[in-house]
Amino acid sequence: xxxxxxxxxxxxxxxxxxxxxxxxxxxxxxxxxxxxxxxxxxxxxxxxxxxxxxxxxxxxxxxxxxxxxxxxxxxxxxxxxxxxxxxxxxxxxxxxxxxxxxxxxxxxxxxxxxxxxxxxxxxxxxxxxxxxxxxxxxxxxxxxxxxxxxxxxxxxxxxxxxxxxxxxxxxxxxxxxxxxxxxxxxxxxxxxxxxxxxxxxxxxxxxxxxxxxxxxxxxxxxxxxxxxxxxxxxxxxxxxxxxxxxxxxxxxxxxxxxxxxxxxxxxxxxxxxxxxxxxxxxxxxxxxxxxxxxxxxxxxxxxxxxxxxxxxxxxxxxxxxxxxxxxxxxxxxxxxxxxxx
Numbered sequence: 001x002x003x004x005x006x007x008x009x010x011x012x013x014x015x016x017x018x019x020x021x022x023x024x025x026x027x028x029x030x031x032x033x034x035x036x037x038x039x040x041x042x043x044x045x046x047x048x049x050x051x052x053x054x055x056x057x058x059x060x061x062x063x064x065x066x067x068x069x070x071x072x073x074x075x076x077x078x079x080x081x082x083x084x085x086x087x088x089x090x091x092x093x094x095x096x097x098x099x100x101x102x103x104x105x106x107x108x109x110x111x112x113x114x115x116x117x118x119x120x121x122x123x124x125x126x127x128x129x130x131x132x133x134x135x136x137x138x139x140x141x142x143x144x145x146x147x148x149x150x151x152x153x154x155x156x157x158x159x160x161x162x163x164x165x166x167x168x169x170x171x172x173x174x175x176x177x178x179x180x181x182x183x184x185x186x187x188x189x190x191x192x193x194x195x196x197x198x199x200x201x202x203x204x205x206x207x208x209x210x211x212x213x214x215x216x217x218x219x220x221x222x223x224x225x226x227x228x229x230x231x232x233x234x235x236x237x238x239x240x241x242x243x244x245x246x247x248x249x250x251x252x253x254x255x256x257x258x259x260x261x262x263x264x265x266x267x268x269x270x271x272x273x274x275x276x277x278x279x280x281x282x283x284x285x286x287x288x289x290x291x292x293x294x295x296x297x298x299x300x301x302x303x304x305x306x307x308x309x310x311x312x313x314x315x316x317x318x319x320x321x322x323x324x325x326x327x328x329x330x331x332x333x334x335x336x337x338x339x340x341x
Contacts, residue, residue: 006047006101006122007048007049007052007099007104007184008043008048008103009054009089009093010052010053010108011054011089011090011108012026012108013089014026014057016234019235026108027065030243031111031246031247031250034065035233036062036111037069039106039107039109039110039113043115043118044074047119047122048104048122050076052097053066053078054078054079054080054089055078056089063077078096087191087202087204090187090191091191097184102181103180103181105179105180105181107232109232109233109234110231111246112229112231112245113230117224118179121181125220132182133220134176134177134179134180134220134222135178136148136176136221136222136224137226138174138223138227139173142174142175146206147162147165148174150174154221155219155220159176161206177227177231178230182208186212187208190207247265247268248264248265250269251265257275259275262283266283267283267284268288269281272289273289273291273292273293275297276293278296279296280298281299282299282302284302284303285301285305291305292308293310294310294312294313294329297314297315297316298314298316300315300316300318300320300335301318303316304321305325308322311327311329312330313330314328314329315331317333317334317335318335320334320337323340
């Protein structure tokens with residue numbers, strides 16, 4: 001049996017008013033790139049074949065950021081002229097998904113989503129043979145999120161938005177993570193049936209769940225923890241939290257490769273850098289710009305290195321600032337050194 005053709009639809013048309021910014025939300029940067037780029041990185045690392053990106057607010061800037069990336073992304077741009085809700089946004093992508101058997105829908109403001117999470121969801125959806133799988137998670141404080149309504153067998157029967165929920169429904173802690181995997185034929189047929197009879201006057205994508213159940217389909221759920229992986233970034237506070245999470249994930253990989261870090265939560269290393277085994281990085285170190293750090297190098301607290309090549313067993317003194325520098329094997333750079341060649 002051949003593998004299904006899977007398309008992804010990434011919603012990136014909104015303004016993001018809670019960011020308090022003139023810049024489109026998906027262009028705000030964390031861990032060295034716009035948050036939308038992190039989402040595309042995860043999607044392209046799965047079995048998904050085609051990607052459609054829905055753009056609206058600042059569409060030219062959003063598209064340029066993707067096309068001008070160091071490695072340009074392969075995607076189909078889809079313009080949502082009016083922001084009439086998430087369901088309307090997906091409908092705009094119908095022609096872009098014409099060859100798809102399955103469509104994965106996710107938001108451009110979820111930079112922490114991992115490719116392995118998406119791939120596991122794909123595998124489970126195919127095994128269940130469901131027309132719709134919904135990703136959910138559980139929050140201690142679910143305020144603002146759509147609540148998951150299930151039947152006695154655990155199947156999802158509806159998603160109720162915060163503004164439309166009863167007091168009993170608002171007490172539920174399982175929430176919609178905003179990632180869907182749907183049979184393409186059912187998806188676009190169902191969206192044609194969705195109305196705007198809700199507090200926002202919009203076409204809710206979430207209504208496809210109740211439509212599926214009314215048609216006799218069982219809606220599966222894919223519960224993912226920890227919740228931070230799947231939650232969107234809606235404020236500068238959440239942007240900082242997401243940046244910190246990505247920083248720690250990368251630092252963990254570096255430490256597992258044989259590098260010592262003291263207070264890794266304070267150390268920032270870009271993913272294009274290489275650091276040799278038995279190197280030691282102290283508090284507040286920053287290494288960026290495709291720097292190459294040799295084996296057994298010690299970098300003291302507060303040092304900042306950009307586009308540098310550091311030889312084995314070199315020592316970089318505290319609070320040094322080095323840019324475009326070559327440090328020879330065994331060389332000792334005094335504290336407070338500034339080399340900006």
